[in-house]
Amino acid sequence: MFKPLLIEIGVEELPAVPLLKQLKNIEKQFADVLEKYSLLGEFEFYYTPRRLVIWHREFKTVQDDSVEEFFGAPLAVAYKDGVATPAANGFAKKCGVSLEEIGKTEKDGKEVLYYKKNVKGKPSTELLGEMIELWIKSLDFGKSMRWGSLEESFIRPIRWVNVMLGDELVDVELFGVKSAKKTFVHRISNFDALEVSGEKEYFDTLKNGGVTLFPELRRENILAGFTSLEKENGIKIEIDEDLLDEVVAITENPTPLLGSFDEAFLRLPPEVIITSMKEHQRYFPVFKGGKLVNKFVVVSNALTDDFSKVIEGNERVLRPRLADALFFFDNDLKNGLSIKGLQKVAFFKGLGTVGDKIERERKVAHTLFDMYKIDADKEDLDRAITLAKADLMSEMVYEFTELQGLMGYYYAKEAGERLEVATAIKEQYLPDGEDSDLPSTPLSAIVAMSIKLDTLLALFSVNQIPTGSRDPFALRRAVNGLIRITSEHNFEFDIVQTLKELSAEYENIDMQKLESFFLERVKQFFKVNPSIVEAVLASGERELLKLSSKIKALSALVDSEGFSEISSTFKRVANITKDLDLNSELSVDAKLFEEDAENVLHAKYVAVSQKVYDSYEEELDALLGLKPELDKFFEDVMVNAENEAVKNNRKSLVASIYKSILNIADIKEVTI
Numbered sequence: 001m002f003k004p005l006l007i008e009i010g011v012e013e014l015p016a017v018p019l020l021k022q023l024k025n026i027e028k029q030f031a032d033v034l035e036k037y038s039l040l041g042e043f044e045f046y047y048t049p050r051r052l053v054i055w056h057r058e059f060k061t062v063q064d065d066s067v068e069e070f071f072g073a074p075l076a077v078a079y080k081d082g083v084a085t086p087a088a089n090g091f092a093k094k095c096g097v098s099l100e101e102i103g104k105t106e107k108d109g110k111e112v113l114y115y116k117k118n119v120k121g122k123p124s125t126e127l128l129g130e131m132i133e134l135w136i137k138s139l140d141f142g143k144s145m146r147w148g149s150l151e152e153s154f155i156r157p158i159r160w161v162n163v164m165l166g167d168e169l170v171d172v173e174l175f176g177v178k179s180a181k182k183t184f185v186h187r188i189s190n191f192d193a194l195e196v197s198g199e200k201e202y203f204d205t206l207k208n209g210g211v212t213l214f215p216e217l218r219r220e221n222i223l224a225g226f227t228s229l230e231k232e233n234g235i236k237i238e239i240d241e242d243l244l245d246e247v248v249a250i251t252e253n254p255t256p257l258l259g260s261f262d263e264a265f266l267r268l269p270p271e272v273i274i275t276s277m278k279e280h281q282r283y284f285p286v287f288k289g290g291k292l293v294n295k296f297v298v299v300s301n302a303l304t305d306d307f308s309k310v311i312e313g314n315e316r317v318l319r320p321r322l323a324d325a326l327f328f329f330d331n332d333l334k335n336g337l338s339i340k341g342l343q344k345v346a347f348f349k350g351l352g353t354v355g356d357k358i359e360r361e362r363k364v365a366h367t368l369f370d371m372y373k374i375d376a377d378k379e380d381l382d383r384a385i386t387l388a389k390a391d392l393m394s395e396m397v398y399e400f401t402e403l404q405g406l407m408g409y410y411y412a413k414e415a416g417e418r419l420e421v422a423t424a425i426k427e428q429y430l431p432d433g434e435d436s437d438l439p440s441t442p443l444s445a446i447v448a449m450s451i452k453l454d455t456l457l458a459l460f461s462v463n464q465i466p467t468g469s470r471d472p473f474a475l476r477r478a479v480n481g482l483i484r485i486t487s488e489h490n491f492e493f494d495i496v497q498t499l500k501e502l503s504a505e506y507e508n509i510d511m512q513k514l515e516s517f518f519l520e521r522v523k524q525f526f527k528v529n530p531s532i533v534e535a536v537l538a539s540g541e542r543e544l545l546k547l548s549s550k551i552k553a554l555s556a557l558v559d560s561e562g563f564s565e566i567s568s569t570f571k572r573v574a575n576i577t578k579d580l581d582l583n584s585e586l587s588v589d590a591k592l593f594e595e596d597a598e599n600v601l602h603a604k605y606v607a608v609s610q611k612v613y614d615s616y617e618e619e620l621d622a623l624l625g626l627k628p629e630l631d632k633f634f635e636d637v638m639v640n641a642e643n644e645a646v647k648n649n650r651k652s653l654v655a656s657i658y659k660s661i662l663n664i665a666d667i668k669e670v671t672i
Contacts (some may be wrong), residue, residue, distance in 0.1 A: 003166035005043075005059035005124075006199045007132060009052045009174070010160035010184060016249035018141040018155060019047065029138045030054060033131050038063050039124060046213050048252045050184065053213065055199075059165065063121030070095050072113025075104060088113060125165060129172040132163065136174060150175060160184065160193065167198040185209020186252055188303040210303045211252045218248050222299055225256035226284075229297060233258060236287045237297050243278055250282075251301040258286070259311045263294045265322040268329055269410045275400050276321045281314070328395035337390040337411045345392065350462040354389055357454060361385050363505055364457075365450040371498075372491050374442035376420065384424035384447050387412060391425075405429055424448075431481045438488045445489045452478040453502060460514050461506040479521035486544045495519065495542040522547065528555045531671040538666035553617035554665045557624065564672060569627045569634075570661065574668035576639060577655040586656045592649040597636040601629040605657055616664050623661050630657070 027045045034040040039060050046053040072078065072091035079088060084099055092099040095115040105114035136154065144153040152175055161179040163170040172179040182193040183202060189210040196202040203213070212218045222244065226237045235258075247254065265273065270285075270292040277283035277296050286295035298314045300307060343355035351357070362385045369381055391397045391408035400407075409426030413419070420443055427444040428451055430437055439445040456478055459465075466475050486493045495518050503509050522544075523533050528551060536550045557563060580586075593599050604626060613619035639654070641647045661667055 001061045002058040003061055003168075004164075004199045005054070005056035005128075006162065006164045006202060007054040007128075008160075008162040008183060008202075009132075009136065009158060010162070011050060011052070011154075011158055012156040013049045014047075014156055014249070015141075016049075016246040018143070019249055020245050022139060022141055023047075026052070026139060030135050033135045033138075036134075037127050037131055038066065038121070039127070039131075047215060047249070048211060048213060049250050050252070051213075060124055061165065062123050063127070065121050066119045068117050068119050070113075070115045070117075071105075071107055072102070072115075075111045075113070078113050091115075125168070125170050128163060128165070128170050132172055133174060148176070162196070162202070164196075164199060164202070186211050186303055212254070215248050218251060218254050219244065222247065222254050222256055225254070225299075226297065229256055229258050233295075234288065235293070235295060238274075238285045238287060240278065240284070243282060243284065247282060247299045251299060253301055253303055255300045255302070255307065256284075256297050257300050257307050257311050257314075259283075259296050259298055259315045259318070261294050261296065261315060261318055261322060265326060266292065266294055268322070268325055269407070271403060271406055272325050272329065272396065272400065273322065275403060276325055277318065279400075279402075280321055281318060283314070283318070324399070325396070328399055332391075332394040332396055332407070332411060333414055335394075337387050337408065337415055337417075338393065339386060339390050341393050342389060348459070348462070348464070351458050354392065357458070358385060358389060360458065360505065361388075361450045361454045364453050364502055365446055367502060368446045368449060368491075372442070372446070372489075374446065376441070376443040380418055380420050380424075380443060381446060383417065384421045384428075384443065385450065387417070387421065388425050388428045388447065388451070431484055432477075434480075438484055442489055445485050445491070449482060449485055449491075452481055457499075457503055457506045457509060457514075460517075461509045463508075465513060465517065475517070476521055476524075479518055480525055483522065483525050483544055483548075487548055490545065493544045495522075495544065497542075526551050529558060529670070529672070531669055532558055532665075535665040535667060535669035538669050539662050539664060550616050550664050553615065553620050554667075554670070556617055557620055558670060558672060566624050566627050567667065567670060567672065569630050570624065570658070571668045572634065573630065573654055573658045574666070576651065577658050580651060580655045582655060582659045582662060586652045586659065588653050588656060589649055592646050594646065595637050597629070597633045598650065598653065601626070601633045602653055604629050605653070605660075609656075609660055620661070620664050623657070623664075624667075626657060630654075 030043070030045070031040065034043075041056060041059060043054055043056045046055065070091070073087040077087050078085055078091070088099060088102070091113050092102050095102065095117070097115065097117075101115065103114045103116075104111050106112070137152075139155075141155040144155050145157070146153045147157040154175065158175045158177050160182065161172055161174050161177050162181060162183055163172045163179045164181060169179060169181050180193075181197065182195050183205060184193055185206060186209055194205055194209070196205050206213050212221065223239075226239070229235065230237060273292060274285045277285060281298070284297040284299075286293055286297060296314075296318065298311075300310045302310050304310070339355065339358065342358065343353050345354040346352075347354050347357045362382065365381055365385050366378075369376075369378060387408060388405070389408075391404055391411060394407055394411070396407050397404045405428050406426055409422045412422040412425055420441065423441060424439075424444040424447040427437075427439040428447050430439050430444075430448055439448045455473060456475055459473055459475065464473065471477075482493065485491070496515060499514060499518070500511065503511060503514070519537065522537070523530060526533050526548075532554050533551055536547060536554060539550070541547050541550060588602065590599070590602060593602065608622045608626065611622065613622065633654075637650060639647065639650045641650065
């Protein structure tokens with residue numbers, strides 16, 4: 001039999017970010033509990049700032065009956081001379097029956113003690129209390145708190161619990177709170193608990209009380225409100241998805257409202273205004289004609305017909321924020337960009353100050369500049385490296401740390417620095433995410449690479465190597481960034497040679513660990529069959545541009561029809577040549593050929609190997625195109641001939657083909 005099941009856990013306002021990080025886990029953990037108790041079924045999860053809700057449209061009122069099987073010791077151990085041993089008696093005791101009720105069965109080729117019992121399913125009302133407690137206590141939101149005299153903790157105090165199976169209240173106690181058929185609506189609608197008789201009245205009560213329970217509906221309402229404001233005012237609202245998620249999580253009755261601020265604040269860089277609005281107030285910035293205007297959108301949680309006071313209140317709160325920012329901005333412009341003081345700012349224990357880091361970055365940058373011979377002025381490079389960290393000393397960056405680099409760009413422009421220098425300062429940390437923009441110029445690219453490479457090399461020199469998921473200095477992201485930058489700007493970067501050359505300025509670096517770390521990121525970076533990356537790396541290739549091209553070439557062929565048959569032929573080739581030194585000079589003497597298949601294969605291989613190809617994919621396709629000739633060779637020719645010279649000649653022919661393929665990838669490493 002099935003009935004609807006409603007579980008509502010009422011809490012004090014939940015912090016949005018920890019809740020959003022745990023959303024998927026919340027549902028998974030409840031599904032795990034259902035499975036553990038043999039009550040698995042479809043359910044929906046909803047949340048507002050004040051409640052976590054599980055809703056089953058159909059829930060089993062009783063567990064299914066089940067069968068439990070018990071396997072004991074082998075009969076040879078359970079009985080000695082026909083007398084039961086302690087192993088047999090212990091098994092019967094474990095099963096809760098007499099020894100006479102124990103049977104036998106065969107398991108793993110042996111006769112063993114066996115008992116089977118039918119287990120009657122329990123009513124779900126008897127289980128829900130411990131199930132809900134297990135679910136709630138399995139959730140990890142990071143920080144938690146205690147309240148009252150409780151020893152237990154949760155992300156926020158639990159204030160009410162409502163569990164109804166059909167119209168029946170299920171007796172549950174959680175953190176000292178007993179379940180009751182009541183709920184709370186929007187505080188402006190009613191501050192007191194409201195009685196509900198069943199799930200229908202529950203949903204109606206919330207709706208009538210100003211609570212939009214369903215997160216997706218709240219999102220739709222917000223976006224619809226945005227669209228209306230845009231049409232009415234001829235504006236464009238910038239939608240930050242993370243911010244939108246937060247607003248959905250902190251509102252029960254969202255209403256987007258348009259506010260404004262003094263136009264004088266538009267003298268600030270747009271990013272400063274946007275950051276101030278987003279980070280401190282959760283406001284959405286507004287644009288007109290592609291430019292930021294003195295408007296903002298706040299999503300109100302109020303229940304009212306007149307939102308004028310709400311708008312006025314938010315405008316009043318924003319003004320001092322922007323006034324402070326403008327004060328910082330003007331002071332910073334007055335003081336100018338300077339690295340004075342950075343020699344007193346520690347970077348990391350054993351690695352000196354930020355000033356020391358700048359000097360290390362300068363040396364890396366000079367090496368890369370000479371290596372890539374970019375069309376830029378070396379003085380611009382020096383200037384960009386020198387000023388890249390200067391805004392760390394500014395009042396604005398002290399207040400808004402996330403604007404470091406960006407403020408340096410604005411201050412550099414105001415100070416009359418060359419645009420190339422200012423741009424490099426702005427782009428010094430790019431890319432800062434998987435889908436982030438990349439440095440736009442070769443000069444900016446070298447500055448960004450120098451900063452990442454110094455951080456990587458310096459931290460490895462003091463043994464600060466990421467382990468497991470721990471990577472406080474984002475070194476994995478730094479390597480990903482280096483791969484993307486070199487690809488974008490066509491910079492050749494040999495993982496072994498370049499790191500070795502740059503590491504000369506650093507002490508105590510375990511180069512093997514550093515190279516392994518870099519290669520591990522390469523394996524994770526390319527979104528292809530992992531064995532394809534392994535196959536290319538097995539060829540010995542370590543230059544990033546070539547690695548990328550070879551991986552793409554091999555991936556395209558692996559994904560093509562018929563690769564499985566091609567693979568089997570060339571794995572046979574690899575097996576035949578496994579005892580040969582492919583690094584040595586392989587000599588093939590056509591005079592020693594005895595079969596037509598040898599001549600045909602050799603002639604075709606010579607033609608293929610002497611051709612110049614436009615891409616690795618074209619070259620690999622041609623080499624793997626030798627499959628028909630190789631198959632015929634294996635069919636007609638005995639490789640391990642009695643004549644030692646003939647045998648070695650045949651192996652050299654096959655090995656020459658494999659060696660050519662190995663210049664691109666070790667194809668035997670590919671698994672499909």
